[in-house]
Amino acid sequence: MCGLRRFLLCYAFYRTLMLRMENVSYVALRQPIVFELEGFEVSRSHGYPLFALVLAIYFLVLLGNVVVMGVIAIDKTLHKPMYVMVCNLAACDLLGGTAVMTQLMVIFLMGEKRIPYNSAYAQAICVHTYGAAVQTILSAMAYDRYVAVCEPLRYHAIMTTAHMVFVILLAWAVAIILIAVLFALNVGTPLCGTYIRHVYCSNRSILNLACVPTPINDIYGLCMTWILSSSSFLIIFFCYGKILSACLMRKSDKGSRSKALQTCASHLVIYLIFEIVSLIIILSNRFPQVPMNIKKFCTILIFIVPPLINPIIYGFVTKELRSELPSHWGMENHTYNDHVLLLEGIKVPQQSTYPAFTLLLITYIFIMVANIGLIALISMERSMHQPMYILFCNLPLNDIVGATGMIPRLLWDILTTAPERYITYIECVIQAFCAHLFATTSHTILMIMAFDRYVAICNPLRYATIMTNKMVIRLSMSAWGVAIVLVGILLGLTIRLSRCRSNIFNPYCDNASLFKLSCESVLINNIYGFIFTVVLFVSSIGSISLTYLKIAIVCLSSKNSSLNSKALTTCSTHLLVYLIVIGFGVTIIILHRFPKYAELGQMCSVLFPVIPTCLNPIIYGLQTKEIKQRIFRVFHRAKVAA
Structure with missing residues (x-):
């Protein structure tokens, strides 16, 4: 304590001496000091959607991490280092x-x-402690994996409870002490400003408001960052080098090599995610031409991506933790129960499990980001509040429903062995409803979009009087309402049936797999399902064919080349999306009729909620001129503001 006081007195004397040497005069702020954050440059009208987005992300972060901590705390078999x-x-x-x-x-x-x-200082301390502690904890975890793989016979003798507590306390202590010294150097630093040019408070953003130079703070901060990052990298590199060497030496023991890969993969992925996000932050600040809002967004990624993905990786990839999760959600003792079903799931070879999981996860993230981004762009740009784009918003919304209803469950099944793919009956019905609603609404939404293009090209003078706000709302509600009613009746006829089976031989739940669980007559279900499919396909193909026939007649009879060019550009994207949807639908129906192509049919049914939902935002974002221009304009506007 005496040494710390002496250090602070010497530091204050050094500051006073520097001021006298530089002959600098200033008026320092006095308490109470209230800072003002610059934040993101967004209008107030956009604040509520952004609040909802951040709230949803924070809820997922809390849910994921608390669930992982709770399961580990409750289950005594997981009380391991x-x-x-x-x-x-x-x-x-x-x-x-x-x-x-x-x-x-x-x-x-x-x-x-x-x-x-x-x-402000509390937030800054938490932010820096998080950044330092993540690296020290990951280093401690790498050491634990090194002992487990390279010294398996001595693991329990080395990683005793006392040694484990010491390693964990050391990881936290190093981080806390480093950050404590970093902020202790700020004591006595006079501040002459209150405007923090950042999204959140950090040590550097506060020191930028200092009235005097802060060379010691700068040197210590740089050295601390370099030493901490280099040390964690070297520790992890050394541990994994030893693990790799040990695995290569055990050529005959494939079981231990596979176990080492499984136990180390999740830790290595988390470390790489943290380093990649950190690299993105560094690179974004090195290029002045990057818009300021993009730079700010990159700086908060490190507080969003790792906390959001880490519990997913450990919850899904780590076998022991994954196997214990269902038991804490009331899924244990799986004797026959009419409320619990066994889902066949997606068939993936064991050696392709992690690549398939990673690819599908990246695809799902892209689907969510691209579709939400298109909806946000159209809602924020007033110039795009036109019937065509408002009706188009229904399509990415439907893609989000379809992808979310099926892909997360497929991700779970990829990492779960076939005998453990249990699903409750209610969850199965909900998934089937989402699957059929997605397929049906894809047709109805494209039908109303075709009607909009028909009115715009064939009746351009009456377009504004026909496509009013009320008409747009009616069309949107009819597209969703018809689909919900048709799918509701379809599943209602299935729910009424009793069940005598519990196995679903399909990658995900649908109406056919549900009514096959019954031993009763399903004639009514088959008749309604057949009529439903025929009416949907005939009406969508008929209406869109008629619409484009009318458009083609108008274009051929008109000698206006600009009108024909506009018709081609506005209709080509819609027609391409429709052909993708109808192509997948017809392929699945045809393959379903040939049992020898069952596996190919299952693969197509898995790709149906993936390919269209992934391609739709790309097609509309790149092919539609107005959307493409607005995307570039948003980035250009942020650049000019920066």
């Missing part, structure tokens, strides 16, 4: 996510960018 360290990583993720996302929600919801002095 590896999982105790996973708990600490989850706690660290909660610290970083809570420190930043709660402040973002206040800014977006209330527009309140002011933050008191003590709260």
Whole structure:
């Protein structure tokens, strides 16, 4: 304590000496000091959607990390060094996510960018502690994996409870001490400003408001960052080098090599995600031409991506933790129960499990980001509040429903062995409803979009009087309403049946797989399903064919080349999307009629919620001139504002 006081006195003397040498005069701020964050440059009208988005992300971060921590804490079989360290990583993720996302929600919801002095420093300390602790905890986890793989016979003798507690405390202590010294150097630093040019408070953003130069703070911060990053990298590199060497030496023991890969893969993926996000932040700040909002978004990725993905990786990839999750959701003791079904799921070879999971996860993230981005772009740009684009918003919304209803369950099944793919009957019905609603609404939405293009090209002078706001709302409600009613009746006829079976021989739940669980007569279900499919296909193909025939006649009879060019560009994207949807639908129906092509049919049924939902935003984003221009304009506007 005496040494710390002496250090602070010497530091204050050094500051005073520097001021006298530079002959600098200033008027320092006095308490109470209230800072103001710059935040994102968005209008107040966009604050509520952004608040909802951040709230949803924060809820997922809380849910994922708390569930992982709760399962590990409750289950005594998981009271092992590896999982105790996973708990600490989850706690660290909660610290970083809570420190930043709660402040973002206040800014977006209330527009309140002011933050008191003590709260600003508390946020800055939490932010830096999170950044340091993630690296030290990951280093400790790498050491645990090194001992487990390279010294398996001595693992329990080395990683005792006392040694495990020491390693974890050391990881936290190193991070806390480094950050404590970093902020201790700020004591006595006079501040001459209150405007923080950042999304959140950090040590550097506060020091930018100092009245005097801060060379010691800068040197210490740079050295601390370099030493911490280099040390964690070297520790992890050394541990995995030893693990790789041990696996290569055990050529005959394939079981131990496979186990080493499974136990180390999740840890290595998490470390790589953290480093990649950190690299994105560094690179975004090195290019002045990058828009300021993009730079700010990149800086908060480190508090969103790792806390959001880490519990998914450990919950799905780690076999022991994954096998314990269902038992804590009331899924244990799977003797025959009419409320619990066994789903066949997607068939993936064992060696392709992790590549398939990674590819499908990346695809799902792209689907969500691209479709939500298109909806946000159309809602924010007033110039795009036109019937064509408002009706188009229904399509990405439907893609989100279809992808979310099926892909997360497919991801779970990829990492789960066939005997463990249990699903409750209610969950199965909900998934079947989402699957059929997605397929049906894809047709009805494209039908109303075709009607809009017909009116725009064949009756351009009456377009504004026909396609009013009320008409757009009616068309949208009819597209969703017809689909919901038709699918509701379809599944209602199935739910009424009793069940005598529990196996679903399909990658995901649908109406046919559900009524096959019954031993009763399903004649009515087959008749209605056949009529439903025929009416849907005939009406969609007929209406769209008639619409485009009328458009073609108008274009051929008109000698206006600009009109024909506009008709071609506005209709080509819609027609291409429709052909993709109808192509997948017809292929699945045809293959379903030939049992020898059952596996190919299952693959097509899995690709149906993936390919169209992935291609639709690309087609409309790149082929539609107005949307493409608005995307470039948004980035250009952010660049000019920066």
